[in-house]
Every structure is written in C-alpha cells, then in structure tokens.
Amino acid sequence: MISNKMVGLVQNSSIIRAMFEEGKRLADIYGAENVYDFSLGNPSVEPPKEIREEILNIINMEDANLVHGYMSNSGYQDVRTTIADSLNKRFQTSFTGENIIMTVGAAGGLNVILKTLLNPGDEVIVFSPFFGEYRNYVDNFDGKLVVVPPDINDFQPDLAEFETRVTEKTKAVIVNTPNNPTGVVYSETTIKGLADVLNRKQKEFGISIYLISDEPYRELVYDSIEVPYLTKYYNNTIVGYSFSKSLSLPGERIGYLVIPNEVDDYTNVVGAANVANRILGFVNAPSLMQRVVARCLDAEVDIASYNRNRELLYYSLREYGYTCIKPEGAFYLFVKALEEDDKAFAAAAKKHNILIVPGSSFGCPGYCRIAYCVAYETIKRSLPGFEKLAKEYSTADRS
Template structure:
C-alpha cells in the first residue's frame, strides 16, 4: 500500500497553485495580457546586476568545482561569508558554524521543524500564516499546529489569544515578519512582549520554547520601516531565510537555517538540523548559488517598484471602499472581501479575470491576498475591474 496521506497531498495543489494554473489556462483563451494574476508571490523585479556578474564569473571557473558537491551544511567559505554579512549588518559575532545552507526557506523550515519537534509536540503559528506551515509541521514533522487568530486591526500579535494557546506541550512558536500575506511588520514592542512571554513560559514549563523566525522578506520594507532582528530579543531563536525574494531568485532555491550560539542546546540543535537535512534527502544546497549568495549577501533588487505598486494598489482599492492595512513590507495586500464568504468573493472575481487568493487559506477568513509583484501596468488595468467588482456590492 502506498502512503495515502502523501497521495492526498500530492493529488491536490494549494489554492495558490490552482489559481496560477487556472491563469495559464485562461491566458490561452483570452490572452496573457487580459488575465490579471495576483495569485503567486513570484518576484517581478530583476536580480541585482551583481548576481548576473557573479554567475558569469563563477561559471568561468573550474566546472568540476562549480557543479560538484559541497559539504552537506554548505561550503565552509560560503557559510563564513554569510555569517560575516550577518555580523556586519546586525552587530553579531556569528561564524559559519551557525549556518546550515538549504534549498530555500521551505527546506530551511522543514529542517528546523524536524530538528526541534517530536510526536505530541505543539507549534503555535499566527494567522494569517503561510499555508504550507501546516504541511511542514503536521505532515512533515508529526506535530500539532495551534493557530492564534488574527488581530485584523493591525495584524500584530493577539497576546490574549496567544496566552490561551501556550501550554507545556508547546515546543515552538513561528513568526513571519514582514508577513505573507498581510505585509505587516511586527513592531519592536511586539517582539519584546513576545520574548518576555515566551521566557516566562520556558521557566514555567521547564524546557526551551524555540522561536522560529521565517524571514524571506526581511529586506523588502518601505517608508523606513525597521525589522527587528529576533535573536537580539530572544535567545532561543532559530532563523530561516531565503534569497528568493531579496535577490529575486525564487527558482534557484538557496537559503539557510541560522542556529545562534546563544540558543538553548545550540550544538545539539545544529546537529539535529543537519540530521533533518540528511533524513529529508537534502544532500547539499545548489553549489553555484551558494557562491552567488556569498558574493551578493545583503543586496536587494530595486524594491522601489514594489513600493510604487503598493501605493497604487492600496490607494486605488481603498478609494473604492475596500478595507485593508497599508503593508509595511513584503509584496502583498490583504484587503477584507466585500462579503463574509471570501471563497465566494474570489470566485466571483474570476468573472473579471482577477485572480486573488481567499484569506481562508491563510487562516483569516473574510480577506483576500493580492500579490502586487507584477508589472505596474497590470495594476493600472486591473483597478477598473476591481471597481466593477465592488459595484456589484455597493450598488
């Protein structure tokens, strides 16, 4: 008998992927330019010029070394360079021995969860959340996912609800800031309060509670917003990062797990991350893009295009009567739908070839996610269609 759980997971794509494929089908009928696909977070700005230059220069070297295996945790020189970049930017003293390179943030999260969790453990996540967290935690690591409902006024943490979710079975808490799908960035006071609460619970329960910080959008922020560096506030932090968004390299799958030396049982935890990578079959991260990441760490593409898209979309939709917070980071808008049934609303939007993702998939019913990492012209041409959709409710 095959594994029926895996069969079910493989037989049904996520709503985001289903919409993306639906968009491809519609494009064949009405033309790509007439499908307004806001479903997927695929970076739309070019990678920095330094990325292309790094690829060219690395490709001119020894092809055997270029495409060969590296150490399972990543090439030592690459890890040292990435650690030096983190230390320069955040005032730390990390070494390469704290980093495990992965095939993107998904692999980083999978390794972190497998390293930390045992059957019967619980993991707290905050709505709205990236839907695959459930897959990684429940199907991947065999733990229980506990969801804190959203604070829709600002998408900061609902601490009263969090208090009710924490118990002696809590092994980890996951945060994602800047957030997919809301674009919210946790304020420093939010992080301080979270750190204080988790520290108190660690003492009460007598075991570490790891704060797993999912940070692929760390550098994509607007209006001078500062993103707190979580290890500065809470010792038992594990950072999962990807260069997919900052360097516009989603298809190249390169990221890392950072296990800071001050985290509880850090040596054993790092070994467990390595063991999880081995169990999951991650032989090593892509060798060429390890080297590219080392040369381009800390850079971003020109995110002013994302900010212009954010402003255009936010101003346009709120003027029509849609309600949402103004994103401080990432490249998503998360408005409330104009009827309580967000799935019905998003289905109705298809009539105008507007492809948006129901908030229910992110644990926040009554909302929709709009990915604005698209051409500005796509947003300009879509706004009249959003207005026609709104008129169906406000007429």
C-alpha cells in the same frame, strides 16, 4: 496506492491546479493582458546584475570540482563565514560560520529545523494569517499546528490569545515578518512582548520553546522601516532565510538557517540540523549558488518598482471603499472581502478577470491576498475591475 496523508493533499492540489487552468482559460478568451493574475508570489523584478556577473566570474575563475562538488552538509565554510560577517555588520550580532547552515531555500531550512526539534505530537504555534505551507511542514514530522486567531485591527500577533495557547507540549513558534499574506512588519513592541511571554512560559513549564523566524521578505521593506532581528530579543531564536525574493532567485532554492550559540542545547541542535539536511535528502544547498550569493550579499533588487505597485494598488483600493492595512513589506496586500465568504468574494473578483487567493488558505477567512509582484501596467488595467466589483457589493447592500 499512495499514502493516506497524501490523498487529501493531492485533492487540495487539484483545486489549485483547477484555479491555474481557469486563469489560462480566461487568458485564452480575453487575452493574457486582460487577465489580472495576483495569485502567485513570484518575483516580477529581475535579479540584480551582480548575479550574472558573479556566475560568470565563478565559472571562469574557480576550479570546477570545487564549484560543483560536495562539501560539508552545512555548506562551504568560507560562504558560511561571509554570511555570518555580513549579519554581524548589519545587526550587531556576533555569529561565526558555525552558526550558519546553508539550506535549499527557506522551505528546506524550515523542514530541517522542524525535523531537528519535533517529536510526534509536539505543538507548533503560528499566528493567523500564516503561510499555508507551515501546516504541511509541521505535519511532515507529525507535529500539531496550533493557530492563534488574528487581531484584525493591525494584524500584529495577538499576544493575549498567544499566551493562552502555550502549553508544556509547545516546542516551537513560527513567525513570518514581513508577513505573507498581510505585508505587515511585526513591531519591536510586539517582538518584545512575544519574547516576554515565551520566557515566562519556558520558566513556568520548565521547557525550551524555540522561536523560528521565517524571513524570505526581510529585505523587501518600504519607507525605510526597520525589521527587528529576532535573535537579539529572545535567546532561543532560529532564523530561516531565503534569497528567493531578496535576489529574485526563487527557482534556485538557496537560503540558510542561523542557529545562535545562545539557543538551548546548541551543540545538539546544530549537529542534528546538519544531519537532518543530509537525511531529508537535501544533502547540501546547491553549490554554485552558495558561492554566488556569498558574493552578492549587498546586492539589491529594484524594490522601488514593488513600491510603485504598492502605492497605486493601496490608494486605489481605499478610494473604491475597500478595507486594508497599508503593507510595510513583502509584496502582498490583504484586503477585507466584501462579503463574509472569502471564497465567494474571490469568485466574484474572477468575473472581472481578477485572480486573488482567499484568506482561508492562510487560516484567516473573510480576507483575500493580492500578490502585487506583477507589472505596473497589470495593476493599472485591473483597477476598473476592482472598482466595479466594489460597486456591485455596495449596490447589493442597498437593495
């Protein structure tokens, strides 16, 4: 009796559930400490201490009807202004509170902006590998997902392949940098090239193409690498931000959209996004958390501990003979599967109690994602398993 669209999604979800159950089964047999679950992007480090402090400050000092009450669908005016000011200071932009719409996480923000923009049949381009949920978000509004194949040399977007896929039906392009699942940060050269293609194609077809930058991992970068702020490179850029990873608050569902004055049809886009936030059933981003994050914009989680995980995992895998790019951000490592079939490879890893996600889930078969947002000890204990796994394949090759 459920809708036709949901039938396939429920089946797919049962497979994920089965994986989860399998992890629990393994933990029951071998003990939880001997099962190495790298399947989930759930922050392992604590929220910064400022979160607790500011919740207490707000609850003790501010008026309860203000803290828990309705406000504009776009969020509290003071919160939006504070966020705009903070962005301007960090990125030399010139936003005001009117450019900010508070959202139920970045997932909420992406759905709001896609609802705002898409007519049925409109095309949305993504670069493989990409966060699998984009497919569902685009399908929510009957858009058509167009996938650009990966450049496996460095996992930067392949701009030549991209250019061939832009058509007069292209309404939006979604990028995600630092990237889930590769950990790659798109370089300034890439961004400039991407903007160049988009500007040319907008002119050629006489259309507006919006670049949607999904940025839940902006603050999680290593070796002081810079993540270009995309609104400065391309006028029709809309940013979707989330505090889930930057402040370890994934359950709270708090983020925002940035819709700069420069985007085509600005007044309607920002007006429609405000309405979409309401009619999709979000209504507004959770009120207490809006006030909390506005007071914690300079707070940081313990990135050093993700970095420690990254170093250990990356150098160990390289030593065992695996092929992978050193992640520059986020908390994922994308390793080449040791056989063509990434699902078979993930199944082989499971025999060593190692749980990883096949690249097929990110539109990029032949690889697997390792989420290293786990305890350092978990990575350490998993290494002998990774080593044995590599040996199994090298022995098989030689036989």
